[in-house]
Amino acid sequence: MALTRRIVPAGFLGLSHVLMASAGAGTIYVEASAPAGGNGASWATAYAELADALGAAQDGDVLLVAQGNYLPDPARLDRLRSFSPRSGVTVRGGYRGLAGGGNPNDRDPRAFVTVLNGDLNGDDGDDFTNRDDNSVNVVFLRNVERVVIEGLTIRGGRANVDFRRDGGGLNAAFSKFVVRDCVFSENQCEWYGGGIALLNSFAGEIDIINTFFVYNAAGRLGGAVATYTTSPRFINCYIGNNVAASGGGFYVNQNCEITNCTIVHNIVVASGGGVGAGLYNNGGVPVVSNSIIRDNTGTSELRQFWNQGSGVITVRNSTISGLNIYAGNGNVNLPANFANLAGPDGFIGTRDDQPRLPPGSPLIGLGDNALVAPGVATDLFGGPRVVGDSVDIGADEFGCVGDANADGVINFADLNVVLSSFGLTTDQGDLNADGVVNFSDLNLVLSAFGASCGW
Numbered sequence: 234m235a236l237t238r239r240i241v242p243a244g245f246l247g248l249s250h251v252l253m254a255s256a257g258a259g260t261i262y263v264e265a266s267a268p269a270g271g272n273g274a275s276w277a278t279a280y281a282e283l284a285d286a287l288g289a290a291q292d293g294d295v296l297l298v299a300q301g302n303y304l305p306d307p308a309r310l311d312r313l314r315s316f317s318p319r320s321g322v323t324v325r326g327g328y329r330g331l332a333g334g335g336n337p338n339d340r341d342p343r344a345f346v347t348v349l350n351g352d353l354n355g356d357d358g359d360d361f362t363n364r365d366d367n368s369v370n371v372v373f374l375r376n377v378e379r380v381v382i383e384g385l386t387i388r389g390g391r392a393n394v395d396f397r398r399d400g401g402g403l404n405a406a407f408s409k410f411v412v413r414d415c416v417f418s419e420n421q422c423e424w425y426g427g428g429i430a431l432l433n434s435f436a437g438e439i440d441i442i443n444t445f446f447v448y449n450a451a452g453r454l455g456g457a458v459a460t461y462t463t464s465p466r467f468i469n470c471y472i473g474n475n476v477a478a479s480g481g482g483f484y485v486n487q488n489c490e491i492t493n494c495t496i497v498h499n500i501v502v503a504s505g506g507g508v509g510a511g512l513y514n515n516g517g518v519p520v521v522s523n524s525i526i527r528d529n530t531g532t533s534e535l536r537q538f539w540n541q542g543s544g545v546i547t548v549r550n551s552t553i554s555g556l557n558i559y560a561g562n563g564n565v566n567l568p569a570n571f572a573n574l575a576g577p578d579g580f581i582g583t584r585d586d587q588p589r590l591p592p593g594s595p596l597i598g599l600g601d602n603a604l605v606a607p608g609v610a611t612d613l614f615g616g617p618r619v620v621g622d623s624v625d626i627g628a629d630e631f632g633c634v635g636d637a638n639a640d641g642v643i644n645f646a647d648l649n650v651v652l653s654s655f656g657l658t659t660d661q662g663d664l665n666a667d668g669v670v671n672f673s674d675l676n677l678v679l680s681a682f683g684a685s686c687g688w
Contacts, residue, residue, distance in 0.1 A: 261286050265301025266332040267330040267478035276330060276337040282307045283344040283349070284326075285315060292321035299330025299337070300345035305368045309353040312366070313394065314347055315373035315404075315506065316439065318380045327384035327414075342414055351389030351401070351420070361421050361450060367391040370404040371420065378438075380410040386584065387415060392422035392430075400430025402449065409438040414615075416445040416584045417457070419508070425484060426459030426491040427451040427475060431444075434487060439465035442606075443613050446470065448582040451477040454498060454513055455484030468606040469613045469628045472496045473574075474582020478503040480513030481529060489519040492606045493618070495569070495588045498581050499529045501536075509539025511686040516542040520549070523600035525569050525588075525627040527554040534558060550601040552626055566626040569627060589614070590631040592640070597631050600624035635681030637662055637674075653673050 262271075262279040263286045271278045273286055276299075282287040283303040286296050302398050304312040313362030318324055326347030329339040341343070351368035371390040374380065382403075390401030397404060401420035403412070419429035427449035431439060439462060446457035456475030458467070460483070472482045472494065483489070491512075501510040512519065526537045526548075534555035537571035548559040556566035569590060576585035590596055604623050612618050613628035620632040635643040637650035654662035654670040662670040664677045 243599060247494050256296055259291070261290055261294055261296045262299075263303075264299035264330040264332065265297055265303060266299075266330070275391070276343075279330070284314070287316060287318055287322070287324075287481060288302055290322045292319060293320075294501050295323040295325060295337075297328050298324060298326040299328045299529045300333060300347055300349050300443050301330070302348045302350050303352055304350055305371060306353060307525075312391075313351070313397070315350055315368060315370045317375070318377065318382070320377040321379045323381040323383065324384075324385065325381070325383045336452045340384070342386075346386055347384060348360045348386045348388060351391065354516075357389060357419070361391075361419070364389075364391045364421065369394045369397045370402075372403040372405075373397075373409040374405040374410060376407045378409040378549045380408065380409065381413065382415060383413045384447070386418065388418045388420060388422040392420075392424070398423040399432060400428075400450075402428045404430050404432070405436075405439075405462075406431075406433040407436060409436055409439045411442065412444055413440075413442045414444065417446065417449055418445070418447050418584055419449065421450040421452075423452040424534050425451060425453055426455045426457075427450065427477065427582055428457045429459070430455070431460040431462035431465055433457075434461060434463055436462050437464055440468065441465065441470060442468045442609055443611065443615075445613075446472045446482075447584060447586060448473055449475045451480075451484075452479040453478055454515075457483065459486075460489050461486040462481050464490060466490045466492065466606065468492050468609050469492055469611070469618070471586065471613055471628050472499060473586055473588065474500070476500040476502060477561075479508050479510075481510040483512040483519075485512065485517040485544075487517045489517060490606075491519060491521045491524055492604065493523045493600070493612070493624070493626075493628055494521075494612075495525040495576075497525060497528050497539075497569075497588070501530050507536075508535060511537040512546070513539045514541060514544045514546050516544040518545050518547070520547045522604040523624060524551045525596070525624050526551060526571065527556070530687040545553045550599065550604060550626065552596060552599075556658075563601060565595075567599075569596055570594050587640075588627065589629045590625060590627065592631070594625075594631065594687045596626040597621070598623040598625060599642045600626045633681075633684075635664065635678045635684070637664060637678060642685045643678060643683065647678050648675075648682075
């Protein structure tokens with residue numbers, strides 16, 4: 234295939250419940266290193282504690298949260314305290330802040346990591362040791378709507394108290410909200426949903442977009458996610474190395490849409506061998522589209538999916554280990570051939586995982602554009618969601634605007650591709666897919682010169 238990947242416009246973010254902040258919304262600044270006593274009116278007078286800022290925030294307010302570590306209970310005494318935004322509040326992390334030098338409004342959730350941390354005593358050990366002091370639920374939502382949680386790392390929850398034994402990272406019921414560009418890591422629960430538990434049947438309008446779930450654990454079902462909620466959407470998410478008795482990745486009890494997600498290397502540990510390491514469906518009707526579901530505690534199809542009772546799993550245009558029951562509907566049994574899934578630290582299931590498709594991956598262009606989530610224009614890493622004639626399978630889209638040779642960065646090599654084909658009617662260098670290589674394609678390279686493809 235030609236190296237050129239052509240851009241197909243994916244539209245603008247159009248979810249009615251995503252656009253939270255009105256013209257009159259207030260902005261509240263939060264920075265962990267700020268002096269005590271701030272009022273949140275500017276970076277210079279920022280709140281030092283996110284808990285205090287949330288206490289002051291009203292419907293329509295947007296909290297800009299600088300890099301740093303934030304505890305649900307700054308006094309480190311009450312495990313039952315959680316971060317609980319009111320209706321209409323947006324919590325947006327990933328800002329440089331004043332302590333980082335440079336422009337405090339610079340935002341990059343990967344570079345300026347903003348952690349909502351349940352580790353109250355700061356003593357978490359490996360393999361979920363030293364967690365008895367941790368917050369029960371790092372984020373707790375009840376009867377709220379129009380909440381946005383964005384650009385945050387949510388870690389260290391331990392849900393093991395009374396009726397709060399689900400959703401160590403986020404426990405939500407009777408609420409409508411969006412989670413975007415977040416990382417859920419090292420959260421655990423005794424029952425369901427180590428990372429996230431969606432517990433009611435009436436919320437709807439729950440979107441989890443461009444989010445990592447890595448190394449979360451559930452004592453029963455749903456290492457990363459458990460949902461009893463009608464039709465939450467999981468879009469461009471990575472679910473890797475989560476663990477549960479069964480349902481290492483997902484436990485689904487009702488409806489659920491999983492689109493362009495990558496669900497790999499999740500683990501089931503029930504005696505006799507757990508089932509559904511990728512997804513365990515108990516009477517629900519989940520729909521999985523354009524997704525990678527592979528290598529979850531083995532290679533058999535039943536280790537990827539388990540269907541219980543009267544439930545029906547629909548799988549479309551996805552790659553599945555051991556494809557058998559779900560053959561057809563555009564499904565394949567093809568490897569992703571990730572370039573460097575473990576990332577710089579060498580361990581699968583940490584926040585630096587790189588579930589990126591390499592050049593030549595058989596999953597490039599195998600998705601169905603009609604199944605792409607409407608209103609979501611980017612992939613997991615912030616690049617365009619559709620590059621080329623057809624969307625890729627999984628959370629990552631290979632290539633980006635101006636990347637004529639598809640190596641992940643826009644540089645002189647891309648300029649050379651365009652100039653070498655200048656004036657010709659060829660795919661090679663035709664970045665805007667108008668049928669000819671001309672100044673419009675040259676401008677795409679020059680406009681993005683020096684950039685990389687997303688995060």
